[in-house]
Amino acid sequence: MKSWSRGVLLLPLIVAPVLSAHADKDRAVDAHSAGAQWGIGAEKFEYRYSDTGEELAVVEGDAFYGSDELKFRWLFEGEWEETHDAWETVENQFVAQVPVDDFWDAKGGIRIDTPKGPDRVYGVLGLTGLAPYWFEIDTNLYLSDEGDASVDFEAEYELLITNYWIVSATFETMVALSEDREIGVGKGLNYTEMGLRLSYDLIDRAFSPYVGVVHERKFGDTADFAEGDGGSTEDWFAVIGARIAF
Amino acid sequence: MGEAAKASESARTITVEMHDNYYEPESITVKPGETVRFVIENKGALVHEFNLGTAQMHETHQRSMQMMVDHGVIRGDHIDHRMMEMDMGDGHSMKHDAPNAVLMEPGETKEIVWRFGGATDLEFACNVPGHYQAGMYGDIEFE
Amino acid sequence: MKRSILTALLAGFASLAVNAGEYNISVDRVQIDTGDFVKEGIGYNGASPGPILRFREGEEVTINVTNNLDEMTSIHWHGLILPFEQDGVPGISFPGIRPGETFTYQFPIVQAGTYWFHSHSGFQEPNGAYGAIVIEPEGREPFRYDREYVVQLTDKHPHSGDRIMRNLKTSADYYNRQQQTVGDFFSESARNGFVATLRDRMMWGEMRMMKADIEDVQGFTGLINGKGPEQNWTGLFEPGERIRLRFINSSAMTYFDIRIPGLTMTVVQADGNNVQPVNVDEFRLGVAETYDVIVHIRDEEAYTIFAESMGRSGFARGTLAPKEGMTADVPELREPPLLTMADMAGHMDHGDMNDDDMAGMDHGGAAMGSGMDHSAMGHGNMDQGSGSSLPQDPFYAQGSGLTPVASNGGRFLSYADLRAQNPLYEYREPTREIELRLTGNMERYEWSINGIKYEDADPIVLQYGERVRFKFVNETMMTHPMHLHGMWSILDVGEGKWNPLKHVISVAPATTVYMETEVDAPGEWAFHCHLSYHAAAGMFRKIVVEGGPDDQVDVSAVAREGGDA
Structure with missing residues (x-):
């Protein structure tokens, strides 16, 4: 592990005293303040069937604990490939998140990838929030223990058909600043993923089943690497799943 | 219900005190045909009315009183006399000059002399908006 | 002996x-x-x-x-x-x-x-x-009645308070099921034109604010004395009786618009203090407020007490009946209101918008921000007699989507109608003014005063013997019922000594409301928005009253220092 990633690991140790100082306030604050909050959820918990017969289980989950000023967040992303009986993606992020504006949070921390292939550890710096016109944005800069840098970007827009039937449109992309052949990352634009999901809030906003379509496409060297490994470069998926929040 | 009369025709004086927002006494007994001199004293802190009439007459009168409040003639504890005299444009003003009623500021004392007719359902009431509804009225009982 | x-x-x-x-x-x-x-x-x-x-x-x-x-x-x-x-x-x-x-x-x-x-x-x-x-x-008392009932309302929610707070913190619109939909967009387009509707949505979208942001916590059942609409709390009466109804809003979050179709209500008390009686067809009961009204029922009929939430997401219902089991029609909920640009004005004046964004927006509500015209308020209902156009309630921003309208077109109680029946205090000039900006971030569900949450704020220090004028400037798009403990809140309706005494002052979006307080209670007191989840999110202050009846306090020295909260 390189020294900068140790620095990232130290981050929680630096910010923890801020939280505990917060808890030292007097009793009146305890009795009248909402204090620290927590939440666990899965924005995506779904099964994907591709037009080429590929089957995937995909989970994008997140848990947080913290105050308005500082939250700790664990983000999990996993892709289980039915045909290969293997985890294509296992990504754990541990970040600290602080507000930087009315609508935006900065986050910093560590990302650990442990899929079936080689592992990677990254330092993460990100920005997440709500852009004008109700676009939810999440973008991060990653620097791996191999010294490779990449940037991802996610946007989501929700269209209310009714107050319970909701169409959400998502767009996701990743650009690598350098090649990491070992894990199939080419330099430049790696992929785009676009999704359209129709959900229904069945139990509050805690359980919302959905169906949808997802289009995935790989580009440039990344596409070549995938082809070389016998994978596809463009897929259409039908998805069925649920959004979950506790 | 009767008519206004001269003080000299009355054999009996009844003093009615106005308070916020009630009268003392809360009911008055008269004989059919009797002429009564009412001495009304406003001992409250607000403008009040003493008005002899049927419940229906009071209800009608309350609408014009509401207008007097809406136009700033009756201002809680005083009357805006200038507004009261003002021509409303159609030759009407918001003068309060019926013979069966007096509108009074705090501290004022006024008189009404009234010759009652036969026994009917009459009330004395304050039709300043809200006051009647709050209970500022009393029955005229006929012996 | x-x-x-x-x-x-x-x-x-x-x-x-x-x-x-x-x-x-x-x-x-x-x-x-x-x-x-x-x-x-x-x-x-x-x-x-x-x-x-x-x-x-x-x-x-x-x-x-x-x-x-x-x-x-x-x-x-x-x-x-x-x-x-x-x-x-x-x-x-x-x-x-x-x-x-x-x-x-x-x-x-x-x-x-x-x-x-x-x-x-x-x-x-x-x-x-x-x-x-x-x-x-x-x-x-300055009124009389034959019978009385307490009518205590609440907004009972299936979720516990902790869970509601957590959900709001996770997603501020968690409970809002009145958001504008695609269908609303099309029906509005048909009415106002596609371009105008799109422009409207873009404007609100750019601000990341919602017109439907009126009730944070929906999904409740309105209760009267612990009974839901189906359980129908019933108060019995004899025809001809005058009944005093003591309305109390014990809701966590919900304002109620209350009427009894077929009856005029005479408001005789507000927040426990007698007011000069006002006849109304309907009134808005803010969270934690109380109003006592008298109704006179002459006939042997049942009447529905109908309390619609301000955002029309729920209601409470009860009945006044001459016999147990008699009921009257229960009206339909009216269309939910939507906030307007006027309600946003307070937010924009202090927000981060640039001049370009402001151009072309209706600044109607901004006039409120520069202070109310108190001289006009005594005549607040001038045009009432003509019947056609009801006057603007001065306690709402001009053009506000929240301005209440009586369902029968009649009279809706305004704060401007309230006058003390028998003033407790002599009127005197305030010794100083303290400005309290009601602030927040809806998206994060953070609420504060002067941009500072309770846990980060110093107490407001007052001196015994002062008369302090509080200036509430609501920079948010929500209505906040501000509650001062221990001392009366004298609501400024521009009537001097007749200004009514209250314990809750409701401040509508983009308005400025003044209240004065005779500082006559030594000690430490709470002062907060009475919406439970706003108070817990930080819209709360401690007030410290220094000195006491036995101390000589140089009030003028305090006045010179000015009032920073």
Whole structure:
């Protein structure tokens, strides 16, 4: 592990005293303040069937604990490939998140990838929030223990058909600043993923089943690497799943 | 219900005190045909009315009183006399000059002399908006 | 001789008994059945709502509160003037009541009217810990009635207070099911044109604000005296009677627009204080406010008490009936209101928008920000007589989407209609003004005063003997019922000594409202937005009153320092 990633690991140790100082306030604050909050959820918990017969289980989950000023967040992303009986993606992020504006949070921390292939550890710096016109944005800069840098970007827009039937449109992309052949990352634009999901809030906003379509496409060297490994470069998926929040 | 009369025709004086927002006494007994001199004293802190009439007459009168409040003639504890005299444009003003009623500021004392007719359902009431509804009225009982 | 002494002693004892009452309250876990759902909650003496406490003005009350919960609790006597140690705010007036402990409150009753009590610990109040207080006056009241009922409303939610707070913090629109949809877009396009509608959506979208952001916590069942609409709380009467209804809004979050179709209501009391009677067809009951009204029912008919939430997401319903089981029609909920640009004006004046963004927007509401024209308020209802156009309620931004309208086109009570019946204080010039900007971030569900949350704020320090003028500037898009403990809030309606005394001042979006306070209660007091989740999110302050009746205080020195909160 390189020294900068140790620095990232130290981050929680630096910010923890801020939280505990917060808890030292007097009793009146305890009795009248909402204090620290927590939440666990899965924005995506779904099964994907591709037009080429590929089957995937995909989970994008997140848990947080913290105050308005500082939250700790664990983000999990996993892709289980039915045909290969293997985890294509296992990504754990541990970040600290602080507000930087009315609508935006900065986050910093560590990302650990442990899929079936080689592992990677990254330092993460990100920005997440709500852009004008109700676009939810999440973008991060990653620097791996191999010294490779990449940037991802996610946007989501929700269209209310009714107050319970909701169409959400998502767009996701990743650009690598350098090649990491070992894990199939080419330099430049790696992929785009676009999704359209129709959900229904069945139990509050805690359980919302959905169906949808997802289009995935790989580009440039990344596409070549995938082809070389016998994978596809463009897929259409039908998805069925649920959004979950506790 | 009767008519206004001269003080000299009355054999009996009844003093009615106005308070916020009630009268003392809360009911008055008269004989059919009797002429009564009412001495009304406003001992409250607000403008009040003493008005002899049927419940229906009071209800009608309350609408014009509401207008007097809406136009700033009756201002809680005083009357805006200038507004009261003002021509409303159609030759009407918001003068309060019926013979069966007096509108009074705090501290004022006024008189009404009234010759009652036969026994009917009459009330004395304050039709300043809200006051009647709050209970500022009393029955005229006929012996 | 002996006998007369005995009589005197007995008389003395009797009067002592009358003037000193002892009351016992237990704080218990209870089941709350709304008709729509059954929910575990907290109540008093085994029920929610708790008992109606009936006190007498001049009485010295002793109240033993036993905590049967496994957590700390407290009872705050909402609106009562009392020594601050008796006010029941944990961490400010006292440490709170531990599980199993009995705490004895003791204080004199120095006022009369309708009030209520509730827990001031965590979210126990939304979870059911509330009850009513009725205080009989020493003298005659300026109105009369044959019968009276407490009508205590609440917005009972199937979720616990903690869970609601957590959901709001995770997603501020978690409970909002009145958001504008694609369907709304098309029907509005058909009405106003596609381009205009798109432009409107873009404008709100750019601000990341919602027109439908009126009720944060929807999904509740409105209760009257603990009964849901189906359970239909019923008050009986004899035809011809005059009935006093003591309305109390004990909701966590919900304002109610209240009417009794077919009856005119005469408002005689606001927040426990007598007001010059006003006849209205409908009134808005802010959270934690009380209004007493008198209705006169002549016929043998049933009447519905219909309380629609301000955002029309729910309602409470009860009945006044000559016989048990008689009911009247229950009206439909009216269309939910939408906020307008006028309601956003307060936010924009201090927000981060640039001039380009501001161009072309309706600045109607901004006029409120520069202060109300008090001279005009006495004539607030000038045009009423003509019937055609109702006057603008000066306590809402000009063009506000929240301005209430009576369902029958009649009279809707405004704060501007309220006048003290018998002023408690002589009017005098305030010694200083303190500006309190009501601030927040809806997206993050953070609420604050002057941009500072309670945990980060210094207390507001007042000097005993001052008359402080508070200037509330609502920079948010929500309505905040601001509640000062221990001292009266004298609402400025521009009528000098006739300004009414309240304990809750509701401040609508993008408006500026003034209240004055005679600082006549030493000690430490709470001051907060009475929306439970706003208070917990930071819209809360401690007030410290320095000095006391025995101290000589140089008030002019304080005035020179000016008032920073």
